[in-house]
Amino acid sequence: xSRAIRFAPLVLLLLxxxxxxxxxxxxxxxxxxxxxxxxxxxxxxxxxxxxxxxGLSSTDLATGKPHIVNIFASxxxxxxxxxxxxxQLRSQGVSIDGIAVRDRPADIAxxxxxxxxxYERIGSDTESKVQISLGSSGVPESFIVDGRGIIRYQxxxxxxxxxxxxxxxxxxxxx
Amino acid sequence: MIAEAGLAAxxxxAGLAAxxxxxxxxxxxxxxxxxxxxxxxxxVQGVLTLISFGALLFVFARTDLSVALVFENSHSAKPFIYKxxxxxxxxxxxxxxxxxxxxxxxxxxALLSRRTNERTLVAALGAQAALALGFYAFLLVASNPxxxxxPAPLEGRGLNPLLQDPGLAFHPxxxxxxxxxxxxxFSLAVGALLTGDVDSRLARAMRPWVLGAWxxxxxxxxxGSYWAYYELGWGGWWFWxxxxxxxxxxxxAATALLHSVSVLASRGALKAWTMMLAVIAFSMxxxxxxxxxxGILTSVHAFAIDPERGTFLLALLAIYVGAAFxxxxxxxxxxxxxxxxxxxxxxxxxxVNNLLLSVILGVVFLGTLYPLFxxxxxxxxxxxxxxxxxxxxxxxxxxxxxxxxxxxxxxxRSDSRPILKRLTIPALLSASALxxxxxxxxxxxxxxxxxxxxxxxxxxxxxxPLVGRNPLRTPLAxxxxxxxxxxxxxxxxxxxxxxxxTRQTLAVVKQGETLSVGPWTVELGDVVPTAGKNWTAIxxxxxxxxxxxxxxxxxxxxxxxxxxxxxxxxxxETFWNGQLYTVIGKPDASGGWQVRLWWKPFVTxxxxxxxxxxxxxxxxxxxxAWRGWRSKRDRGWRERYA
Numbered sequence: 001x002s003r004a005i006r007f008a009p010l011v012l013l014l015l016x017x018x019x020x021x022x023x024x025x026x027x028x029x030x031x032x033x034x035x036x037x038x039x040x041x042x043x044x045x046x047x048x049x050x051x052x053x054x055g056l057s058s059t060d061l062a063t064g065k066p067h068i069v070n071i072f073a074s075x076x077x078x079x080x081x082x083x084x085x086x087x088q089l090r091s092q093g094v095s096i097d098g099i100a101v102r103d104r105p106a107d108i109a110x111x112x113x114x115x116x117x118x119y120e121r122i123g124s125d126t127e128s129k130v131q132i133s134l135g136s137s138g139v140p141e142s143f144i145v146d147g148r149g150i151i152r153y154q155x156x157x158x159x160x161x162x163x164x165x166x167x168x169x170x171x172x173x174x175x
Numbered sequence: 176m177i178a179e180a181g182l183a184a185x186x187x188x189a190g191l192a193a194x195x196x197x198x199x200x201x202x203x204x205x206x207x208x209x210x211x212x213x214x215x216x217x218x219v220q221g222v223l224t225l226i227s228f229g230a231l232l233f234v235f236a237r238t239d240l241s242v243a244l245v246f247e248n249s250h251s252a253k254p255f256i257y258k259x260x261x262x263x264x265x266x267x268x269x270x271x272x273x274x275x276x277x278x279x280x281x282x283x284x285a286l287l288s289r290r291t292n293e294r295t296l297v298a299a300l301g302a303q304a305a306l307a308l309g310f311y312a313f314l315l316v317a318s319n320p321x322x323x324x325x326p327a328p329l330e331g332r333g334l335n336p337l338l339q340d341p342g343l344a345f346h347p348x349x350x351x352x353x354x355x356x357x358x359x360x361f362s363l364a365v366g367a368l369l370t371g372d373v374d375s376r377l378a379r380a381m382r383p384w385v386l387g388a389w390x391x392x393x394x395x396x397x398x399g400s401y402w403a404y405y406e407l408g409w410g411g412w413w414f415w416x417x418x419x420x421x422x423x424x425x426x427x428a429a430t431a432l433l434h435s436v437s438v439l440a441s442r443g444a445l446k447a448w449t450m451m452l453a454v455i456a457f458s459m460x461x462x463x464x465x466x467x468x469x470g471i472l473t474s475v476h477a478f479a480i481d482p483e484r485g486t487f488l489l490a491l492l493a494i495y496v497g498a499a500f501x502x503x504x505x506x507x508x509x510x511x512x513x514x515x516x517x518x519x520x521x522x523x524x525x526x527v528n529n530l531l532l533s534v535i536l537g538v539v540f541l542g543t544l545y546p547l548f549x550x551x552x553x554x555x556x557x558x559x560x561x562x563x564x565x566x567x568x569x570x571x572x573x574x575x576x577x578x579x580x581x582x583x584x585x586x587x588r589s590d591s592r593p594i595l596k597r598l599t600i601p602a603l604l605s606a607s608a609l610x611x612x613x614x615x616x617x618x619x620x621x622x623x624x625x626x627x628x629x630x631x632x633x634x635x636x637x638x639x640p641l642v643g644r645n646p647l648r649t650p651l652a653x654x655x656x657x658x659x660x661x662x663x664x665x666x667x668x669x670x671x672x673x674x675x676x677t678r679q680t681l682a683v684v685k686q687g688e689t690l691s692v693g694p695w696t697v698e699l700g701d702v703v704p705t706a707g708k709n710w711t712a713i714x715x716x717x718x719x720x721x722x723x724x725x726x727x728x729x730x731x732x733x734x735x736x737x738x739x740x741x742x743x744x745x746x747x748e749t750f751w752n753g754q755l756y757t758v759i760g761k762p763d764a765s766g767g768w769q770v771r772l773w774w775k776p777f778v779t780x781x782x783x784x785x786x787x788x789x790x791x792x793x794x795x796x797x798x799x800a801w802r803g804w805r806s807k808r809d810r811g812w813r814e815r816y817a
Contacts, residue, residue: 009503010497020547023547
């Protein structure tokens with residue numbers, strides 16, 4: 001056996017150690033980046049969640065103007081606080097559409113009457129099918145969709161007041 | 176007071192280890208005779224660590240809450256046995272156990288080793304002291320198990336309820352004994368590389384340590400697998416989780432080492448390879464400990480994540496393995512290979528065994544660390560799971576299982592006898608097993624089907640080494656080998672049948688409703704509250720029948736208050752041909768309960784096989800020890816009466 005081969009284990013060990021050191025010094029980022037960012041919104045057409053508003057389909061999102069698509073539910077507690085932040089965004093001229101997950105019209109109406117209504121359109125996703133096709137695993141979650149219907153950003157969990165500048169920035173980039 | 180005594184014993188042991196290491200260097204440089212002194216020092220060091228570990232057990236048994244570690248990990252309401260087990264169910268305690276075993280094994284090596292060359296023994300004891308020194312420093316600097324709290328709190332913070340289980344109380348120490356037992360093989364290899372005395376005498380001195388560590392690893396992995404199976408409530412027995420892989424990798428290396436050390440012991444061949452494996456086996460133990468303790472890989476085993484400790488362990492790993500590999504690179508060339516052998520010979524068979532085991536080890540190693548490297552290079556996150564491991568390691572393991580049947584039939588050096596003829600009956604048996612699976616169950620996957628075929632072949636062929644021998648006069652070591660190989664066939668059959676024929680049903684049912692799973696009809700009876708010493712639970716009565724007879728199983732969902740946790744306690748009923756596995760989940764709003772049912776035919780064979788493998792190893796160990804003792808006695812008599 002040649003001398004070079006005998007050093008192979010040592011070289012492999014050093015590579016391993018380098019990798020492990022890299023791992024130890026880089027903080028573990030548990031956010032898994034969305035696989036859908038940069039991709040078109042999957043095609044869907046949802047019936048209206050409320051009799052007073054239109055439903056939501058993927059074609060409504062490619063209108064030349066960025067949208068926030070917010071996945072929410074009347075039974076979701078963090079959504080109550082989030083809806084107020086969304087109203088603030090709405091008052092700054094942001095278009096926000098909702099997808100109500102596993103919900104009933106009467107409950108949605110009740111929820112919006114009590115907490116405020118930031119939505120232009122609300123689609124009712126009674127079996128979470130659209131939610132799953134969007135790669136969303138819970139409520140609330142929000143997507144920023146640009147004017148061509150491309151997903152630019154996925155926000156997991158409620159949008160909080162502190163997130164507003166970041167969200168506005170992402171919307172600006174999506175124009 | 177007791178805690179302080181434990182800490183003092185640890186400091187003293189560390190001092191002795193330093194002395195032992197320095198003596199080794201002096202002895203190797205100037206040829207002074209340090210062997211006797213070093214043997215005594217190693218023995219005292221072993222005793223001191225035992226005292227230290229005893230002190231930790233004592234403070235846990237007494238629930239002395241002024242000790243920070245007890246406060247963090249124990250509770251006065253916990254059953255006594257789990258109070259004691261709590262001593263090693265945490266980071267500091269487990270590292271103390273690690274170093275205790277390390278020092279104790281060093282002491283045993285010092286006291287029992289008569290066969291090794293004196294200079295090699297001195298070098299090995301020095302290497303063992305160097306290993307121990309690093310881990311003493313780790314304990315004393317970065318994870319003192321005896322730190323006090325002042326004032327002492329009134330109540331402890333409990334222990335993870337998943338750990339309150341006899342399986343888990345004893346599975347980690349068994350694995351640790353195995354991991355650390357391999358340290359002796361490492362030290363002997365390093366010692367022999369230092370002195371240059373790599374010969375069959377060294378291999379014979381190393382073999383019982385490898386065998387003993389391997390038996391414990393086998394038992395530890397088997398117990399861990401059964402624990403995961405019944406405690407995690409998902410009916411699986413192996414998840415390819417990084418922490419499971421961390422225990423599998425040393426086992427694979429130790430299995431390879433066990434076979435190559437036999438070649439070195441009997442034929443003086445495979446010197447460099449055996450030394451390399453001895454270094455790798457313990458290195459894998461350290462890598463495993465590092466992966467588990469640093470929390471670097473995400474795993475279902477959520478241990479505390481602490482970068483400082485991770486860095487410390489990584490530094491130790493780099494120093495020890497780096498030093499051993501460097502030594503190997505520098506000294507390995509000087510090793511002259513022993514007796515040559517031909518293509519068809521026992522040696523070749525064992526080389527093939529070693530190559531296959533090494534490739535499987537590489538596959539598991541790559542799969543475990545691949546996500547880490549991909550993220551380092553491309554930033555992409557991914558996870559490697561069963562589809563990769565089963566597809567890559569599975570076929571290799573099957574080839575290995577088939578070859579296990581052939582290897583022991585070969586003669587040392589060269590073999591020109593018609594081996595294949597002797598395998599006619601096993602081959603016919605496995606062919607009929609294959610035919611049967613095709614007729615009876617045409618729908619099963621290729622891997623389980625070939626698994627059953629290989630298992631049938633091995634189960635028949637593994638007995639062939641006994642043919643033509645008087646069973647009573649056959650050495651125990653041969654019996655051990657045969658039984659261990661038979662255990663592989665048994666475990667393989669269990670795995671194949673389980674993956675091919677498991678039936679599962681997941682449903683929400685109301686009381687009185689029935690479900691079916693495999694041959695069973697299952698009815699949900701009463702669901703009642705119940706309580707234990709430190710938990711309350713919902714217990715379901717599940718009535719199961721298949722034709723005649725009625726079995727009642729009582730799975731629970733347990734709620735622990737301190738810390739608040741919920742666990743599923745599966746109820747498992749074992750029959751001669753399989754296990755019925757039931758789990759009760761959450762209620763839904765309409766009065767129904769989530770029920771998960773599995774019918775797992777012959778699944779128990781997996782663990783029975785594991786135990787058989789370990790039992791075979793134990794027979795070989797006892798057989799060799801007995802022979803060694805008897806030949807020593809005979810030699811004594813011959814000398815006395817000559």
